[in-house]
Amino acid sequence: MYECDPTAQFDDNNLPDDLCDAIYQQTASCAYNGAIVWDVGGNDMVAFPEEAGYPMGGDFPIKYYMVQIHYHNPNQLSNRTDSSGIRLYIGKELRQYDLGYLTLGTISTPRALAIPPKVERFIIDSYCSATATMNFPEEGITIVSAFPHMHSHGRSVWTKLIRNKTALQYLFDTEEYDSNYQYENRLSQPIKLYRGDELATRCIYNTMNKDTITLGGERAEDEMCRHVMKYYPRVNNMYNCVMMNSPQIWNSMMNTSSSVYLHQKFILSLIDVYLDHLSMIPY
Numbered sequence: 001m002y003e004c005d006p007t008a009q010f011d012d013n014n015l016p017d018d019l020c021d022a023i024y025q026q027t028a029s030c031a032y033n034g035a036i037v038w039d040v041g042g043n044d045m046v047a048f049p050e051e052a053g054y055p056m057g058g059d060f061p062i063k064y065y066m067v068q069i070h071y072h073n074p075n076q077l078s079n080r081t082d083s084s085g086i087r088l089y090i091g092k093e094l095r096q097y098d099l100g101y102l103t104l105g106t107i108s109t110p111r112a113l114a115i116p117p118k119v120e121r122f123i124i125d126s127y128c129s130a131t132a133t134m135n136f137p138e139e140g141i142t143i144v145s146a147f148p149h150m151h152s153h154g155r156s157v158w159t160k161l162i163r164n165k166t167a168l169q170y171l172f173d174t175e176e177y178d179s180n181y182q183y184e185n186r187l188s189q190p191i192k193l194y195r196g197d198e199l200a201t202r203c204i205y206n207t208m209n210k211d212t213i214t215l216g217g218e219r220a221e222d223e224m225c226r227h228v229m230k231y232y233p234r235v236n237n238m239y240n241c242v243m244m245n246s247p248q249i250w251n252s253m254m255n256t257s258s259s260v261y262l263h264q265k266f267i268l269s270l271i272d273v274y275l276d277h278l279s280m281i282p283y
Helices: 025-030 247-253 264-276
Strands: 100-106 122-128 141-149 154-163 166-174 185-193 198-205 226-232 240-243
Touching: 100 122, 100 198, 122 240, 141 166, 154 226, 166 185, 166 226
Parallel strands: 100 240
Antiparallel strands: 100 226, 122 198, 141 185, 141 226, 154 166, 154 198
């Protein structure tokens, strides 16, 4: 479930009850900041820590939300139905802190991920720099859970905390990742992050069963590298600290005229819009 940008405007008297196809263009501002994250094999119910909760209503600036569900139907079957959805339980008492989500890793486009075939262990590294974490409040933030996300070729993902040029600890380490079992992992002990900290995220892939290159994207046959951290107190306009290659570097590495990249032009046309909505991205 995504938050729509606070500036998003919709006709409250003409909102769809289910599919958003009729207002698809208007929902462009509703696809960047996660509010609730779930994936295959995940938790049926997620409880927030007693001291923090996800804010809704009141003075909270987010008014609209969009639920996005991805379906994988390679055989184009038509006799399938789905009744899945999200239910939020609103508490009667305000908790001490508002929760937020911080996504680490890479953006999900070919310009961030290009994984060769027939490789047993291919590594993608990304960094959230000390400059980026200066957006943290002076008292720091507290990480309470981690949600790693890759697709079927992902084998391992971790994020390390680096402070004063020294690697201190893992925020979370998924040594054996399986895309069929994607859980939100509540940390046994919350971890404090402060201004000037650096975060290193590594995703490892195995493409021994593929004969073609695997690109970044949201389709099942594409790949992703994301590590979503739930934290408090929530910081306004701090949602992502992700990396990608510059257009010049990407084009120098790839043969963009090859048919395998035909969908690249469409995806790259969205990148400028994407960047307009992110306020904390190290390149």
